[in-house]
Amino acid sequence: MAPTPLELDPKYDDYDFPTAAPEPQDGHPGYLTPQQQAQVAQLRLMLEAEGYTKRLDTLTLLRFLRARKFDVELAKKMFVECEKWRQEIKLDETVPNWDYPEKKEMFKYYPQYYHKTDKDGRPVYIEQLGGIDLNAMYKITTAERMLMNLAVEYERVADPRLPACSRKAGCLLETCCTIMDLKGVGLAKAPQVYSYVKQASAMSQNYYPERLGKLYIINAPWGFSTVWGAIKGWLDPVTVQKIHVLGSGYQKELLKQVPAENLPKQFGGTCECPGGCELSDMGPWHEPEWARPAKWEKKADAAKEGADASVAAPVPTATEVNETAGAPAPAAA
Structure with a gap:
C-alpha cells in the first residue's frame, strides 16, 4: 500500500522533515482515509472557533485524534485540557x-535520558528507577x-x-523506544517509585499522546506481575x-x-560515551547533517533580536519625528 500525500494546511504546516509514516497504519500520516482527513479539518475549525491558534498543525491534531x-x-476536549495545563505551568515561556x-x-x-536511536530510527529513552530516594531528591530539587x-x-x-530522527530515517517518526530499568526496586522503595511513575505516566498519557x-521494562523484580496488573489499569489497551x-x-x-553500538554497555550494548552515556545526549539531533534549530529556539531568538534592536535603536528627537512626518520642527521655547 503506497502512502498517499498528507493534505497540509499552509497556515499551520511548515514541516522540514518527512510526513509519511514508515509503514501502513490506520490513522497515521500517509495512510488517512478521506473521512479522517476531513476530521482533522473539523477539529482545527472547532479549536479556532474557541480562540486556539497554537499547535494546530496536522500532525499534532492527528495524534490527539x-x-x-x-x-x-473527545479529541477537542483532550486538546483543550492540554492547552490549559500548558498555560497553567507557563510551559511555552519556560522551554x-x-x-x-x-x-x-x-x-x-x-x-x-535520551541516548541515540533504536533499529527503527526512534530516540531511545532510558530510566533507571532503582536508586530513587524521594527524600534525598527533594533536598536537591522539588517535585x-x-x-x-x-x-x-x-x-x-x-x-x-x-x-x-525523521530526516535521518527518511520517514516520519513520532514515537520513542523506552527502556525502564527496575533493578534495585525492592518492596521498600516500591511505593515512592510507583507514586512518581504514576504522575509521569499521567502527564505522558494526557498531554503527550x-x-x-x-517500552521495555527490564529487571522486573519478583512479584512485579501484581504491580503491573495495577499499572495496566492506568493505561490505554493500545499502549x-x-x-x-x-x-x-x-x-x-x-x-x-536497539543496535549494540547504540545501547549503553551496562545494558548489554557496546556504547561507552566519554563522560557517560547518561549525560551525552547523543543522537541525530546533534548530528549536523540532520539537526535543525527547534521552532521554539527560532521564536526565542527572533524575540531576543527584536528586543535587542529596540534597545539599540536611538530614540528620535522631536526634530527627526517632525521631519519624518513632513511637518516643521517646533520652534524653540
Whole structure:
C-alpha cells in the first residue's frame, strides 16, 4: 500500500522533515482515509472557533485524534485540557529558558535520558528507577521542578529530536523506544517509585499522546506481575500492547530492537560515551547533517533580536519625528 500525500494546511504546516509514516497504519500520516482527513479539518475549525491558534498543525491534531479513536469531540476536549495545563505551568515561556543545573546530582538517584536511536530510527529513552530516594531528591530539587523537567524533555522530543530522527530515517517518526530499568526496586522503595511513575505516566498519557513506540521494562523484580496488573489499569489497551516486561535476562530481546553500538554497555550494548552515556545526549539531533534549530529556539531568538534592536535603536528627537512626518520642527521655547 503506497502512502498517499498528507493534505497540509499552509497556515499551520511548515514541516522540514518527512510526513509519511514508515509503514501502513490506520490513522497515521500517509495512510488517512478521506473521512479522517476531513476530521482533522473539523477539529482545527472547532479549536479556532474557541480562540486556539497554537499547535494546530496536522500532525499534532492527528495524534490527539488517534488517542481518542477519531472522536472529534473527545479529541477537542483532550486538546483543550492540554492547552490549559500548558498555560497553567507557563510551559511555552519556560522551554526556551529552562535550566536544570541539579541534573547531574539528580542522576545519582534517578538517571533519565535520551541516548541515540533504536533499529527503527526512534530516540531511545532510558530510566533507571532503582536508586530513587524521594527524600534525598527533594533536598536537591522539588517535585514541581522534576515534573517540569520531564515536560521540557517531552517538548524537546517533539522538536528537535524527532524531526532530526525523521530526516535521518527518511520517514516520519513520532514515537520513542523506552527502556525502564527496575533493578534495585525492592518492596521498600516500591511505593515512592510507583507514586512518581504514576504522575509521569499521567502527564505522558494526557498531554503527550501517541509518543510511545515500545517500552521495555527490564529487571522486573519478583512479584512485579501484581504491580503491573495495577499499572495496566492506568493505561490505554493500545499502549499496553507496546509494553514488554522482561526479567534480568533481557539483553537478547532488547538487542533485537536497539543496535549494540547504540545501547549503553551496562545494558548489554557496546556504547561507552566519554563522560557517560547518561549525560551525552547523543543522537541525530546533534548530528549536523540532520539537526535543525527547534521552532521554539527560532521564536526565542527572533524575540531576543527584536528586543535587542529596540534597545539599540536611538530614540528620535522631536526634530527627526517632525521631519519624518513632513511637518516643521517646533520652534524653540
